[in-house]
Amino acid sequence: MEVISSLIRVTLPNYLKNLPVPASIMGIARLSGSEWLQLLPFVGMISLLSYVTYQAFRSKPPPKDSxxxxxxxxxxxxxxxxxxxxxxxxxxxxxxxxxxxxxxxxxxxxxxxxxxxxxxxxxxxxxxxxxxxxxx
Ligand code: FES
Missing domain, CATH: 3.40.5.90 (CDGSH iron-sulfur domain, mitoNEET-type)
Structure with a gap:
Protein backbone atom coordinates (compact mmCIF):
# COMPACT_ATOMS: atom_id res chain seq x y z
CA MET A 1 0.00 0.00 0.00
CA GLU A 2 2.93 2.29 0.75
CA VAL A 3 4.18 1.89 -2.82
CA ILE A 4 0.83 2.96 -4.25
CA SER A 5 0.58 5.86 -1.83
CA SER A 6 4.07 7.05 -2.79
CA LEU A 7 3.23 6.65 -6.47
CA ILE A 8 0.11 8.83 -6.15
CA ARG A 9 1.45 11.39 -3.66
CA VAL A 10 5.04 11.82 -4.90
CA THR A 11 5.93 10.17 -8.19
CA LEU A 12 2.85 11.14 -10.21
CA PRO A 13 2.84 14.83 -9.14
CA ASN A 14 6.58 15.07 -9.89
CA TYR A 15 6.05 13.45 -13.29
CA LEU A 16 3.17 15.81 -14.12
CA LYS A 17 5.09 18.84 -12.81
CA ASN A 18 7.98 18.09 -15.18
CA LEU A 19 5.82 17.62 -18.27
CA PRO A 20 6.44 20.36 -20.85
CA VAL A 21 2.78 21.36 -21.10
CA PRO A 22 2.48 24.60 -23.09
CA ALA A 23 0.64 27.51 -21.46
CA SER A 24 -1.31 28.31 -24.64
CA ILE A 25 -2.51 26.65 -27.82
CA MET A 26 0.20 28.48 -29.77
CA GLY A 27 2.76 27.02 -27.37
CA ILE A 28 2.08 23.59 -28.84
CA ALA A 29 3.73 24.68 -32.08
CA ARG A 30 6.83 25.79 -30.18
CA LEU A 31 7.45 22.42 -28.48
CA SER A 32 10.76 20.80 -29.39
CA GLY A 33 11.09 17.19 -30.52
CA SER A 34 12.37 16.05 -27.12
CA GLU A 35 9.44 17.82 -25.41
CA TRP A 36 7.03 15.99 -27.70
CA LEU A 37 8.73 12.70 -26.79
CA GLN A 38 8.38 13.58 -23.12
CA LEU A 39 4.65 14.23 -23.62
CA LEU A 40 4.05 11.11 -25.69
CA PRO A 41 3.42 8.60 -22.82
CA PHE A 42 1.11 11.05 -21.06
CA VAL A 43 -0.88 11.84 -24.22
CA GLY A 44 -1.00 8.12 -25.05
CA MET A 45 -2.36 7.29 -21.58
CA ILE A 46 -4.99 10.04 -21.76
CA SER A 47 -6.00 8.87 -25.25
CA LEU A 48 -6.26 5.26 -24.06
CA LEU A 49 -8.37 6.23 -21.02
CA SER A 50 -10.63 8.37 -23.23
CA TYR A 51 -11.07 5.53 -25.72
CA VAL A 52 -11.83 2.96 -23.00
CA THR A 53 -14.35 5.33 -21.37
CA TYR A 54 -15.98 6.07 -24.73
CA GLN A 55 -16.27 2.36 -25.52
CA ALA A 56 -17.81 1.65 -22.11
CA PHE A 57 -20.55 4.26 -22.45
CA ARG A 58 -21.35 4.38 -26.18
CA SER A 59 -24.59 2.79 -27.27
CA LYS A 60 -23.89 -0.59 -28.73
CA PRO A 61 -25.94 -2.43 -31.34
CA PRO A 62 -27.91 -5.26 -29.81
CA PRO A 63 -26.06 -8.56 -29.83
CA LYS A 64 -27.06 -11.01 -32.52
CA ASP A 65 -28.63 -13.43 -30.05
CA SER A 66 -31.15 -10.79 -28.94
S1 FES B 1 -42.57 -24.39 -29.49
FE1 FES B 1 -42.65 -22.27 -29.51
S2 FES B 1 -44.28 -21.79 -28.22
FE2 FES B 1 -44.17 -23.88 -28.18
Missing amino acids: CVNLKIQKESSKVVNMVDIEELGDKVSYCRCWRSKKFPICDGSHNKHNEETGDNVGPLVLKRKEPLSATK
Whole structure:
Protein backbone atom coordinates (compact mmCIF):
# COMPACT_ATOMS: atom_id res chain seq x y z
CA MET A 1 0.00 0.00 0.00
CA GLU A 2 2.93 2.29 0.75
CA VAL A 3 4.18 1.89 -2.82
CA ILE A 4 0.83 2.96 -4.25
CA SER A 5 0.58 5.86 -1.83
CA SER A 6 4.07 7.05 -2.79
CA LEU A 7 3.23 6.65 -6.47
CA ILE A 8 0.11 8.83 -6.15
CA ARG A 9 1.45 11.39 -3.66
CA VAL A 10 5.04 11.82 -4.90
CA THR A 11 5.93 10.17 -8.19
CA LEU A 12 2.85 11.14 -10.21
CA PRO A 13 2.84 14.83 -9.14
CA ASN A 14 6.58 15.07 -9.89
CA TYR A 15 6.05 13.45 -13.29
CA LEU A 16 3.17 15.81 -14.12
CA LYS A 17 5.09 18.84 -12.81
CA ASN A 18 7.98 18.09 -15.18
CA LEU A 19 5.82 17.62 -18.27
CA PRO A 20 6.44 20.36 -20.85
CA VAL A 21 2.78 21.36 -21.10
CA PRO A 22 2.48 24.60 -23.09
CA ALA A 23 0.64 27.51 -21.46
CA SER A 24 -1.31 28.31 -24.64
CA ILE A 25 -2.51 26.65 -27.82
CA MET A 26 0.20 28.48 -29.77
CA GLY A 27 2.76 27.02 -27.37
CA ILE A 28 2.08 23.59 -28.84
CA ALA A 29 3.73 24.68 -32.08
CA ARG A 30 6.83 25.79 -30.18
CA LEU A 31 7.45 22.42 -28.48
CA SER A 32 10.76 20.80 -29.39
CA GLY A 33 11.09 17.19 -30.52
CA SER A 34 12.37 16.05 -27.12
CA GLU A 35 9.44 17.82 -25.41
CA TRP A 36 7.03 15.99 -27.70
CA LEU A 37 8.73 12.70 -26.79
CA GLN A 38 8.38 13.58 -23.12
CA LEU A 39 4.65 14.23 -23.62
CA LEU A 40 4.05 11.11 -25.69
CA PRO A 41 3.42 8.60 -22.82
CA PHE A 42 1.11 11.05 -21.06
CA VAL A 43 -0.88 11.84 -24.22
CA GLY A 44 -1.00 8.12 -25.05
CA MET A 45 -2.36 7.29 -21.58
CA ILE A 46 -4.99 10.04 -21.76
CA SER A 47 -6.00 8.87 -25.25
CA LEU A 48 -6.26 5.26 -24.06
CA LEU A 49 -8.37 6.23 -21.02
CA SER A 50 -10.63 8.37 -23.23
CA TYR A 51 -11.07 5.53 -25.72
CA VAL A 52 -11.83 2.96 -23.00
CA THR A 53 -14.35 5.33 -21.37
CA TYR A 54 -15.98 6.07 -24.73
CA GLN A 55 -16.27 2.36 -25.52
CA ALA A 56 -17.81 1.65 -22.11
CA PHE A 57 -20.55 4.26 -22.45
CA ARG A 58 -21.35 4.38 -26.18
CA SER A 59 -24.59 2.79 -27.27
CA LYS A 60 -23.89 -0.59 -28.73
CA PRO A 61 -25.94 -2.43 -31.34
CA PRO A 62 -27.91 -5.26 -29.81
CA PRO A 63 -26.06 -8.56 -29.83
CA LYS A 64 -27.06 -11.01 -32.52
CA ASP A 65 -28.63 -13.43 -30.05
CA SER A 66 -31.15 -10.79 -28.94
CA CYS A 67 -33.12 -11.58 -32.09
CA VAL A 68 -36.31 -13.45 -31.32
CA ASN A 69 -36.08 -15.48 -34.48
CA LEU A 70 -32.74 -17.31 -34.55
CA LYS A 71 -33.25 -19.70 -37.48
CA ILE A 72 -36.70 -19.73 -39.08
CA GLN A 73 -36.83 -18.47 -42.71
CA LYS A 74 -33.85 -16.15 -42.11
CA GLU A 75 -33.63 -15.58 -45.87
CA SER A 76 -36.95 -13.70 -45.71
CA SER A 77 -37.18 -10.05 -44.66
CA LYS A 78 -40.31 -10.91 -42.67
CA VAL A 79 -41.83 -14.21 -41.58
CA VAL A 80 -45.57 -14.24 -42.22
CA ASN A 81 -47.78 -17.31 -41.98
CA MET A 82 -51.32 -17.43 -43.36
CA VAL A 83 -53.79 -20.02 -42.11
CA ASP A 84 -57.30 -20.52 -43.44
CA ILE A 85 -59.56 -20.11 -40.44
CA GLU A 86 -61.76 -22.96 -41.71
CA GLU A 87 -58.80 -25.36 -41.47
CA LEU A 88 -57.97 -24.67 -37.84
CA GLY A 89 -59.81 -27.68 -36.43
CA ASP A 90 -60.96 -27.79 -32.81
CA LYS A 91 -57.69 -26.69 -31.23
CA VAL A 92 -54.31 -25.57 -32.49
CA SER A 93 -51.26 -24.17 -30.72
CA TYR A 94 -49.09 -21.61 -32.49
CA CYS A 95 -45.49 -21.08 -31.54
CA ARG A 96 -44.54 -17.76 -29.99
CA CYS A 97 -40.99 -18.69 -28.94
CA TRP A 98 -39.64 -19.14 -32.49
CA ARG A 99 -37.89 -22.39 -31.52
CA SER A 100 -40.43 -24.88 -32.91
CA LYS A 101 -39.20 -27.28 -35.58
CA LYS A 102 -42.78 -27.28 -36.95
CA PHE A 103 -43.11 -23.47 -36.95
CA PRO A 104 -45.64 -21.85 -36.90
CA ILE A 105 -47.15 -24.79 -34.97
CA CYS A 106 -45.89 -25.29 -31.40
CA ASP A 107 -43.94 -28.52 -30.91
CA GLY A 108 -43.14 -27.96 -27.22
CA SER A 109 -39.65 -26.54 -27.87
CA HIS A 110 -40.58 -23.58 -25.68
CA ASN A 111 -40.14 -25.85 -22.62
CA LYS A 112 -36.44 -26.40 -23.37
CA HIS A 113 -35.97 -22.71 -24.21
CA ASN A 114 -37.61 -21.69 -20.93
CA GLU A 115 -35.42 -24.11 -18.95
CA GLU A 116 -32.22 -22.87 -20.58
CA THR A 117 -32.95 -19.15 -20.42
CA GLY A 118 -35.35 -18.62 -17.54
CA ASP A 119 -37.85 -17.25 -20.04
CA ASN A 120 -41.57 -17.95 -19.72
CA VAL A 121 -42.87 -18.07 -23.27
CA GLY A 122 -45.59 -20.43 -24.42
CA PRO A 123 -47.85 -20.99 -27.40
CA LEU A 124 -50.93 -19.14 -28.54
CA VAL A 125 -53.69 -21.73 -28.25
CA LEU A 126 -56.74 -21.28 -30.46
CA LYS A 127 -59.66 -23.41 -29.35
CA ARG A 128 -63.27 -23.60 -30.46
CA LYS A 129 -65.95 -23.26 -27.80
CA GLU A 130 -67.76 -26.15 -29.41
CA PRO A 131 -65.95 -28.90 -31.34
CA LEU A 132 -66.54 -28.84 -35.08
CA SER A 133 -68.25 -32.25 -34.88
CA ALA A 134 -70.89 -30.77 -32.56
CA THR A 135 -71.77 -27.98 -35.00
CA LYS A 136 -72.38 -30.25 -37.98
S1 FES B 1 -42.57 -24.39 -29.49
FE1 FES B 1 -42.65 -22.27 -29.51
S2 FES B 1 -44.28 -21.79 -28.22
FE2 FES B 1 -44.17 -23.88 -28.18
